[in-house]
Amino acid sequence: xxxxxxxxxxxxxxxxxxxxxxxxxxxxxxxxxxxxxxxxxxxxxxxxxxxxxxxxxxxxxxxxxxxxxxxxxxxxxxxxxxxxxxxxxxxxxxxxxxxxxxxxxxxxxxxxxxxxxxxxxxxxxxxxxxxxxxxxxxxxxxxxxxxxxxxxxxxxxxx
Amino acid sequence: xxxxxxxxxxxxxxxxxxxxxxxxxxxxxxxxxxxxxxxxxxxxxxxxxxxxxxxxxxxxxxxxxxxxxxxxxxxxxxxxxxxxxxxxxxxxxxxxxxxxxxxxxxxxxxxxxxxxxxxxxxxxxxxxxxxxxxxxxxxxxxxxxxxxxxxxxxxxxxxxxxxxxxxxxxxxxxxxxx
Numbered sequence: 026x027x028x029x030x031x032x033x034x035x036x037x038x039x040x041x042x043x044x045x046x047x048x049x050x051x052x053x054x055x056x057x058x059x060x061x062x063x064x065x066x067x068x069x070x071x072x073x074x075x076x077x078x079x080x081x082x083x084x085x086x087x088x089x090x091x092x093x094x095x096x097x098x099x100x101x102x103x104x105x106x107x108x109x110x111x112x113x114x115x116x117x118x119x120x121x122x123x124x125x126x127x128x129x130x131x132x133x134x135x136x137x138x139x140x141x142x143x144x145x146x147x148x149x150x151x152x153x154x155x156x157x158x159x160x161x162x163x164x165x166x167x168x169x170x171x172x173x174x175x176x177x178x179x180x181x182x183x184x
Numbered sequence: 185x186x187x188x189x190x191x192x193x194x195x196x197x198x199x200x201x202x203x204x205x206x207x208x209x210x211x212x213x214x215x216x217x218x219x220x221x222x223x224x225x226x227x228x229x230x231x232x233x234x235x236x237x238x239x240x241x242x243x244x245x246x247x248x249x250x251x252x253x254x255x256x257x258x259x260x261x262x263x264x265x266x267x268x269x270x271x272x273x274x275x276x277x278x279x280x281x282x283x284x285x286x287x288x289x290x291x292x293x294x295x296x297x298x299x300x301x302x303x304x305x306x307x308x309x310x311x312x313x314x315x316x317x318x319x320x321x322x323x324x325x326x327x328x329x330x331x332x333x334x335x336x337x338x339x340x341x342x343x344x345x346x347x348x349x350x351x352x353x354x355x356x357x358x359x360x361x362x
Binding site for chain 1: 194195198214215217218219220221227287312313316317318319320322323
């Protein structure tokens, strides 16, 4: 019983998504196939938009998986395949958007907002350090008298 | 001192600008992906005919005048919706409409055309999504306007509606036809 549970847990631990690749699509060359699998995880299925073509069962995803494999067999580099697709479907087909002027806001926006917030916070706290309590740090005369009086009384109460 | 008093407006206005942008972003339909092919030449393709007495076509045939290329399939319901508008375009001889029958069985497509009418001057069959990939097709229907130099000038994803036809497609065709 325990052995079965441990086995179950182990199997689940090392389980990985099998993807949507159908046996008939798999290439004979394991090197090319592993490149195709890796590439497919970076290509968006345009029908079910938040899935890669490696995950998606959509008909179009299947077409694109086969296309990726055809291009690889034809001798395209990985980048060549991605370029081939993005020249037809646009950058949207790439799950990781390329860095170029149109996407600078996307890539560098978060760090920009962080720097702005940091600068704002620094400015705020610097401003606060210069706020001097009213009356300066010297005790006024009556305050000094009051203090010594209090201290004096305290002294008298000591045994 | 005044500068200090209005300082609190800086993050507030930054927030408002961001909010307006994000709000505007919500109005976009994420299913509509801008085509990478706008203003690009029609990709190279050559499709065999679907109908025996009508030619198929390829990119070389899309030259010298303005064309509409419509991607359709018999299994596609929105294609049925836009079909009367394509019929109207063909009947009024405004612009030649070429069809690409996408991921379809020829017999089904022929039955569909027999039932609804055939607005297409030429039809190429693309059962295996060959030309479709080159056009960046990811669903049907899609409609492209090709200018006389063979460049794609407009892409409609999803069915053509009367407003789109009147307000966008027809004016563009008139402009391109000069």
